[in-house]
Amino acid sequence: MPVIHINHRDELSKAQKRVLSKKLTEVFVDVLEKDPNLVEIFWHDIQDHNFAKGGMLLEDILKKKRKR
Numbered sequence: 416m417p418v419i420h421i422n423h424r425d426e427l428s429k430a431q432k433r434v435l436s437k438k439l440t441e442v443f444v445d446v447l448e449k450d451p452n453l454v455e456i457f458w459h460d461i462q463d464h465n466f467a468k469g470g471m472l473l474e475d476i477l478k479k480k481r482k483r
Contacts, residue, residue, distance in 0.1 A: 417453065419439060423461065424473075439454075440454045
């Protein structure tokens with residue numbers, strides 16, 4: 416069964432996740448010819464303080480950009 420993991424910043428609404436879930440499932444069904452009930456999607460919402468880039472937490476990067 417296809418399992419999709421989506422890591423994304425904690426900024427998507429439930430409505431956006433519903434649309435993406437439907438469309439991603441449709442693509443997997445079309446390409447892999449699988450039953451849509453076999454497609455599983457896991458959303459991993461990542462808060463800005465749980466992601467770092469270049470040695471800095473994303474929340475600190477965003478704060479620094481806002482000050483400019």
